[in-house]
Amino acid sequence: MQIETLLYIILSGIIALLVALFQYNVKGKNKSNWLFAFLRFISVFTLLLLLVNPKFEKISFYTEKPNLIIAVDNSSSIAHLQQTENVSELVSTLKENKNLLDKFNLNFFSFGKDLQASDSLSFKEQETNIDKAFSEFSQIYKNTTSPIILLSDGNQTYGNDYVYSAEKVNQPIYPIILGDTVKYTDLKLQQLNVNKYAFLKNNFPVEAIVAYNGNSSVTSKFVVTSGVSTVYSENISFSKEDNSKILNFTLPANRVGVQSYKAQILPLDSEKNTINNYKNFAVEVIDQKTNVAIVSDLIHPDLGAFKKSIETNEQRSVSILSPKEYLSQKNDFQLVILYQPNNTFKSVFEDLQQNNANKLVVLGTKTDYSFVNKNTTDYKHDITSQTEDYQASLNTNYTTFIIDDLDFESFPPLQSAFGKATFSIPVETILNKKIGSIETEDPLLLSFETNGRREVLLLGEDIWRWRAQSFLNNKSFNNFDTFIGKLVQYLASNKRKNRLNIDYESFYQGSSNRVIKAQFFNKNYEFDAKESLNIILKNKTTEEITTLPFILKGNHYQVDISHLPAGEYSFTVKATSENISESGAFQILEYYIEQQFLNANVSKLEQVAEKTNGTSYFVAKTETLIDDLLKDERYATIQKSSKNIVPLIDFKFFLGLLILSLAIEWFLRKYKGLI
Numbered sequence: 001m002q003i004e005t006l007l008y009i010i011l012s013g014i015i016a017l018l019v020a021l022f023q024y025n026v027k028g029k030n031k032s033n034w035l036f037a038f039l040r041f042i043s044v045f046t047l048l049l050l051l052v053n054p055k056f057e058k059i060s061f062y063t064e065k066p067n068l069i070i071a072v073d074n075s076s077s078i079a080h081l082q083q084t085e086n087v088s089e090l091v092s093t094l095k096e097n098k099n100l101l102d103k104f105n106l107n108f109f110s111f112g113k114d115l116q117a118s119d120s121l122s123f124k125e126q127e128t129n130i131d132k133a134f135s136e137f138s139q140i141y142k143n144t145t146s147p148i149i150l151l152s153d154g155n156q157t158y159g160n161d162y163v164y165s166a167e168k169v170n171q172p173i174y175p176i177i178l179g180d181t182v183k184y185t186d187l188k189l190q191q192l193n194v195n196k197y198a199f200l201k202n203n204f205p206v207e208a209i210v211a212y213n214g215n216s217s218v219t220s221k222f223v224v225t226s227g228v229s230t231v232y233s234e235n236i237s238f239s240k241e242d243n244s245k246i247l248n249f250t251l252p253a254n255r256v257g258v259q260s261y262k263a264q265i266l267p268l269d270s271e272k273n274t275i276n277n278y279k280n281f282a283v284e285v286i287d288q289k290t291n292v293a294i295v296s297d298l299i300h301p302d303l304g305a306f307k308k309s310i311e312t313n314e315q316r317s318v319s320i321l322s323p324k325e326y327l328s329q330k331n332d333f334q335l336v337i338l339y340q341p342n343n344t345f346k347s348v349f350e351d352l353q354q355n356n357a358n359k360l361v362v363l364g365t366k367t368d369y370s371f372v373n374k375n376t377t378d379y380k381h382d383i384t385s386q387t388e389d390y391q392a393s394l395n396t397n398y399t400t401f402i403i404d405d406l407d408f409e410s411f412p413p414l415q416s417a418f419g420k421a422t423f424s425i426p427v428e429t430i431l432n433k434k435i436g437s438i439e440t441e442d443p444l445l446l447s448f449e450t451n452g453r454r455e456v457l458l459l460g461e462d463i464w465r466w467r468a469q470s471f472l473n474n475k476s477f478n479n480f481d482t483f484i485g486k487l488v489q490y491l492a493s494n495k496r497k498n499r500l501n502i503d504y505e506s507f508y509q510g511s512s513n514r515v516i517k518a519q520f521f522n523k524n525y526e527f528d529a530k531e532s533l534n535i536i537l538k539n540k541t542t543e544e545i546t547t548l549p550f551i552l553k554g555n556h557y558q559v560d561i562s563h564l565p566a567g568e569y570s571f572t573v574k575a576t577s578e579n580i581s582e583s584g585a586f587q588i589l590e591y592y593i594e595q596q597f598l599n600a601n602v603s604k605l606e607q608v609a610e611k612t613n614g615t616s617y618f619v620a621k622t623e624t625l626i627d628d629l630l631k632d633e634r635y636a637t638i639q640k641s642s643k644n645i646v647p648l649i650d651f652k653f654f655l656g657l658l659i660l661s662l663a664i665e666w667f668l669r670k671y672k673g674l675i
Helices: 005-023 030-052 076-080 083-098 098-103 129-139 162-169 301-311 323-332 343-354 369-375 466-473 478-493 600-613 619-630 652-672
Strands: 054-063 069-071 105-111 150-152 172-178 188-194 197-199 202-211 220-225 229-238 244-252 257-265 277-288 289-296 316-321 335-338 358-363 379-381 387-394 414-417 421-422 429-433 437-449 453-458 500-503 513-520 533-539 543-548 552-555 556-560 567-575 581-588 639-645
Touching: 005 030, 005 552, 030 652, 069 083, 069 129, 076 083, 083 105, 083 150, 083 619, 098 619, 129 150, 129 162, 150 600, 162 600, 172 369, 172 421, 172 600, 172 619, 188 257, 188 277, 202 220, 202 229, 202 257, 229 244, 257 358, 289 301, 289 323, 289 478, 301 316, 301 335, 301 478, 301 513, 316 323, 323 343, 343 369, 369 379, 387 437, 421 437, 453 478, 466 478, 466 600, 500 567, 500 581, 513 533
Parallel strands: 069 105, 069 150, 150 172, 197 277, 289 316, 289 335, 335 358, 358 453
Antiparallel strands: 054 639, 188 202, 202 244, 220 229, 220 257, 257 277, 379 421, 387 414, 387 429, 429 437, 437 453, 500 513, 513 556, 533 543, 533 567, 552 556, 567 581
16 A cells, blocks of 8 residues: 555544544533544544545465366267277266366367367268367467367378477377277278369370288279279289389360269278278369460569469460460450550550450559550549559449458458549449558449440459468468459350359369359349248259258358268259249269278377377276376466455445444434434
């Protein structure tokens, strides 16, 4: 307590005493005056103390037990390795151990593709991402003592190497190894690399990596079939030293559409696991290709970013040309991207205008805006010598085609000339300009259609930074490349806009990201968010019919079909309020990634334990694990204290004392007839 506050308290006591003595003459033997003076002193002194409101330190003590995290692999590989009973018994043992409950706060998690705070286990997850579980633990239990018991076979099917992410958790990890550690003779189709698209009457390449685990020399046959026909076969020999083969071959693309294949290495008689001997794959054969020209007379990283994004779709190829080179090859291209045009583009603009051709125009700091304004009639841009950085904000009301939010607000700004673009025709904004935290109504990316021609306009350069940021956000370029691909698809097609548009893949691989999207428009071609859409799916083999509703998500509807088994499906999407429908077909390829493993990945789990100062155990050594945790001095219960500064006014006792003293004084005075 400060000296100044102490002086105020002493002064308050003196003032209260003087007031009490002044109001009641305590001379003589009248005991009532002494009582009244005492009550008045208490009342005044308490009131003054509350006004001074001194502050006191309040120290409280409490104990904090360490956390014990039990993370259980809930993927189907645990069931495949016949470990479900062991896991369930082990979880029950940990949950019911009184010594563990006394020493730790037990927290149970299960994981497959995602981490769940639950001890409910189904062992039906189709992906295992241990890396993601470790990354989330590093955030949840940061700056705490929280050792982790990891119940897993160590076989990860998705994510980065979890051995390195385990170190970032900054907690000891105790893997309990699930699964057989005995090495069996096994042939495995390790990897199959094939393009998603092929062109009619061409041969498309296939690469297969086949591995062998065993000590003796064996011979098998690698076969690729399409239906009942064998389209490729090759005899392969393996030994203990020569235990892997890379096969490269080509297959013919003779029919348009989705062609399904099965690649397999014929199993040995002694093999225990034959599921990992084959993989199904499909190729969509098309009879046309979109050639895109990027016309520019300057060198910029954006050119490479556009080329890489567009060419991720095998149906498209990109050439980067100068205006002069483009004019000499113009008949070879179906779409043109004009990058920061200037007066050297004059003949290119005239040719595109004469042919009423679609185009994507990028304007930036090196654009000749005077030239652009003279050679376009649809828009004009202010001419200034200043530049500005613009961030992007997604227009969720854009309805020309489906745009997913790539977290544009996390992307670095694009650089462009300062000023506004004015339009003489209606346009649809995809992205708005955002300066700092201020969102404007000026478009950064937009599209429009006029006289049967489509155009997309990007008012900024350095879009290569967006592609890089998208990779940092998602560990993949796919989302950004899909975004650019949709712009190209919109420009490469002049198909009339339908009131019901469906966005789906011809075939789906794996069990995740199986989504069908749809947009529905009213008679004015405005997006209708009130419509109810349903999809009717028919399995062509079993003829089973499934009806699912679409859900509204932003500016489109979508339905998740991840639960559907592998097979060929036809579907019809119907609007309930109007007689409008669209149909299509797709194929789900059969692939059980979680059943590709024959053994637990002991070496990886042991590395995790070693790098995090933990210890690995087998299921039979559970009691040893419990004893080690109980004896480990790193996990002692800690007594902590917290110090709070509490003002006197927070003590309700003093307020009660003030009211009580005033009340007693009033009743006594009333009783004695002094009031």
